[in-house]
Amino acid sequence: xxxxxxxxxxxxxxxxxxxxxxxxxxxxxxxxxxxxxxxxxxxxxxxxxxxxxxxxxxxxxxxxxxxxxxxxxxxxxxxxxxxxxxxxxxxxxxxxxxxxxxxxxxxxxxxxxxxxxxxxxxxxxxxxxxxxxxxxxxxxxxxxxxxxxxxxxxxxxxxxxxxxxxxxxxxxxxxxxxxxxxxxxx
Amino acid sequence: xxxxxxxxxxxxxxxxxxxxxxxxxxxxxxxxxxxxxxxxxxxxxxxxxxxxxxxxxxxxxxxxxxxxxxxxxxxxxxxxxxxxxxxxxxxxxxxxxxxxxxxxxxxxxxxxxxxxxxxxxxxxxxxxxxxxxxxxxxxxxxxxxxxxxxxxxxxxxxxxxxxxxxxxxxxxxxxxxxxxxxxxxxxxxxxxxxxxxxxxxxxxxxxxxxxxxxxxxxxxxxxxxxxxxxxxxxxxxxxxxxxxxxxxxxxxxxxxxxxxxxxxxxxxxxxxxxxxxxxxxxxxxxxxxxxxxxxxxxxxxxxxxxxxxxxx
Numbered sequence: 001x002x003x004x005x006x007x008x009x010x011x012x013x014x015x016x017x018x019x020x021x022x023x024x025x026x027x028x029x030x031x032x033x034x035x036x037x038x039x040x041x042x043x044x045x046x047x048x049x050x051x052x053x054x055x056x057x058x059x060x061x062x063x064x065x066x067x068x069x070x071x072x073x074x075x076x077x078x079x080x081x082x083x084x085x086x087x088x089x090x091x092x093x094x095x096x097x098x099x100x101x102x103x104x105x106x107x108x109x110x111x112x113x114x115x116x117x118x119x120x121x122x123x124x125x126x127x128x129x130x131x132x133x134x135x136x137x138x139x140x141x142x143x144x145x146x147x148x149x150x151x152x153x154x155x156x157x158x159x160x161x162x163x164x165x166x167x168x169x170x171x172x173x174x175x176x177x178x179x180x181x182x183x184x185x186x
Numbered sequence: 187x188x189x190x191x192x193x194x195x196x197x198x199x200x201x202x203x204x205x206x207x208x209x210x211x212x213x214x215x216x217x218x219x220x221x222x223x224x225x226x227x228x229x230x231x232x233x234x235x236x237x238x239x240x241x242x243x244x245x246x247x248x249x250x251x252x253x254x255x256x257x258x259x260x261x262x263x264x265x266x267x268x269x270x271x272x273x274x275x276x277x278x279x280x281x282x283x284x285x286x287x288x289x290x291x292x293x294x295x296x297x298x299x300x301x302x303x304x305x306x307x308x309x310x311x312x313x314x315x316x317x318x319x320x321x322x323x324x325x326x327x328x329x330x331x332x333x334x335x336x337x338x339x340x341x342x343x344x345x346x347x348x349x350x351x352x353x354x355x356x357x358x359x360x361x362x363x364x365x366x367x368x369x370x371x372x373x374x375x376x377x378x379x380x381x382x383x384x385x386x387x388x389x390x391x392x393x394x395x396x397x398x399x400x401x402x403x404x405x406x407x408x409x410x411x412x413x414x415x416x417x418x419x420x421x422x423x424x425x426x427x428x429x430x431x432x433x434x435x436x437x438x439x440x441x442x443x444x445x446x447x448x449x450x451x452x453x454x455x456x457x458x459x460x461x462x463x464x465x466x467x468x469x470x471x472x473x474x475x476x477x478x479x480x481x482x483x484x485x486x487x488x489x490x491x492x493x494x495x496x497x498x
Binding site for chain 1: 187188189190193194195196197198199200201202203204205206207210385415416419421423436489490492
């Protein structure tokens with residue numbers, strides 16, 4: 001079913017909207033959640049919570065790209081679930097991903113917090129626009145979709161060492177880019 | 187900002203980038219393996235075509251000789267048949283024959299022998315000519331193998347002389363050596379490797395300089411490069427130059443899901459070293475004189491080795 005038709009079902013408050021969403025994007029939402037929370041039962045719960053959130057958001061929202069809209073919700077829900085579970089369970093792969101992002105932060109010990117909400121995401125958008133398509137896809141797959149390096153290498157048909165090298169360089173470039181635009185840490 | 191906050195900020199990027207990453211699937215025709223397979227197949231077809239062409243030309247030239255040989259054999263066979271018939275005639279018939287006939291019959295035997303000898307000579311010529319044409323073909327084809335054997339002999343000499351213990355074209359030995367390297371920084375500093383720590387050359391700079399000297403002199407040489415990319419990622423790469431091309435072998439030990447050493451069958455013609463603002467970028471390619479823009483684009487078959495700044 002077309003995305004516009006699915007959105008129309010939400011607007012009509014038809015329960016088949018959830019069924020159709022599940023058929024088309026259930027696997028994607030589960031995949032994103034699984035990468036973050038690290039276990040299947042939590043990933044399923046995150047998927048179901050995504051449908052509830054989408055049901056509550058549409059209407060009044062009319063997403064431009066339904067897949068991106070659902071993916072973003074699934075990602076945020078999974079991140080909250082990860083925080084909730086953090087005391088009991090750890091997802092080694094996701095912890096590794098977060099530790100990689102530490103490199104992008106210039107200095108953790110600065111006292112003043114000078115960045116405003118929305119500014120950083122705009123800067124990151126500008127940064128991504130300046131990357132080549134391959135580098136941008138590798139970066140987004142790793143730090144948005146939280147894919148493992150092995151999975152990215154398979155999808156891109158490149159070696160894992162190349163993926164690691166691309167990620168390493170891109171993190172360095174992001175660090176310099178953020179520092180040049182005065183992103184300080186609190 | 188914490189890493190978690192940065193992760194959340196990344197979550198708010200434009201939807202088009204999210205969709206682009208979901209829909210991006212590198213086509214198999216752009217994969218290096220596919221390109222190399224096509225190139226290998228094309229070279230093989232070209233070689234077969236050249237061999238067939240040369241063989242056809244030589245076969246045409248030897249056709250006349252073969253015809254003579256065939257005709258000679260036929261005439262010799264018919265002569266022999268006549269002689270055998272005469273020999274088998276009843277004695278009475280023989281005795282009745284004239285002396286002249288006997289003489290003629292006796293004389294025929296040497297003629298048949300001579301003819302057979304002649305046939306043999308012709309046959310030998312026919313055999314020899316293909317051999318000489320084969321010699322021609324061998325000379326044509328052996329150009330490439332001769333060059334390759336020279337390079338291998340040079341490499342063997344260097345191994346025997348012990349000048350560079352990184353020279354190793356034997357894959358199982360190479361795999362053993364790469365997997366035997368330790369995992370800790372202190373232990374790796376004691377090894378005979380070129381060590382790059384978080385993008386800065388740490389130890390072994392003289393080994394890298396020696397390797398560059400060797401390849402500039404077109405001498406076979408090899409080096410093991412160890413990169414600490416981050417706390418959890420070590421990449422160990424062997425780079426070997428046989429006097430003509432570069433071979434690269436990479437150890438994937440840091441990847442917990444990997445099966446171990448990734449033996450690459452690939453070879454590259456050129457080693458590129460580009461000075462950038464961030465440092466020096468080193469990569470292998472099939473094309474010469476690539477720029478930074480070429481490196482960033484997807485148009486070229488490139489193997490990225492590492493990026494470094496000189497030792498502190």
